[in-house]
Amino acid sequence: MNEEELNEMIIKCPVCSVEGKAKSIMKELEIPHFGKVLETSIQCPECGFKHSDIIALEQNDPAKYVLEINKNTLTVRVVRSQSATVSIPEVGIKVEPGPKSEGYVSNVEGILNRFEDATKKALMLFDDEESQINGKNTLNQIQELKKGNGTATLIILDPFGQSKIVSDSAEILEIPEEELNELKTGFSHIEDS
The missing domain is CATH 2.60.120.1040 (ZPR1, A/B domain)
Structure with missing residues (x-):
């Protein structure tokens, strides 16, 4: 995977609502044989909330x-x-x-x-x-x-x-x-x- 762009920020936790604790990371990646995707993750050290997702940036045929x-x-x-x-x-x-x-x-x-x-x-x-x-x-x-x-x-x-x-x-x-x-x-x- 080739990392293209990284966006990292500290945000208000969507679960415990503590301000300035949760870390949000978004990376745009190129996956060989697949295409461009956006990988997102949120982690909060305060309440332990974790969420990650892969979102395809290109639409193909079903x-x-x-x-x-x-x-x-x-x-x-x-x-x-x-x-x-x-x-x-x-x-x-x-x-x-x-x-x-x-x-x-x-x-x-x-x-x-x-x-x-x-x-x-x-x-x-x-x-x-x-x-x-x-x-x-x-x-x-x-x-x-x-x-x-x-x-x-x-x-x-x-x-x-x-x-x-x-x-x-x-x-x-x-x-x-x-x-x-x-x-x-x-x-x-x-x-x-």
Whole structure:
């Protein structure tokens, strides 16, 4: 990544409202094979608030990225925009964008770690027998994939084409119009009546 511009300032914390404590950093970066992005982060030492995001600065055509997860693809670089849906159908996991969605740059193993953390949180929230059985099964499947055992399919659907799986093994497909219309973007829309 080539760093182009850095903007750093001390601001009022958006959570605890303490003036002059939170550090806000914005960097414009050029990511090879992807394009220009704005990386933002806010950290407050007073209350511990942290927030980071990756915002693509270039809009592309909607795209569906597909990659087989196996022991050889765990290190493949993945850029997920805040508007992308990420799923692993064989494991039964799908994360859709919402108002608080964040973009990130990671690798396949990092995405599996995110899903693992979310599954562990769900296991603590839902204590009925069916949820526990399903959650533990999902957790086991994720952990096996992280160990390089078995295969599954990573799918990223991005209505703005700002995500990317950086690998020659990844397929890049068009999203059919009817599927595109059903995708969530994480942004609120106001419709005219």
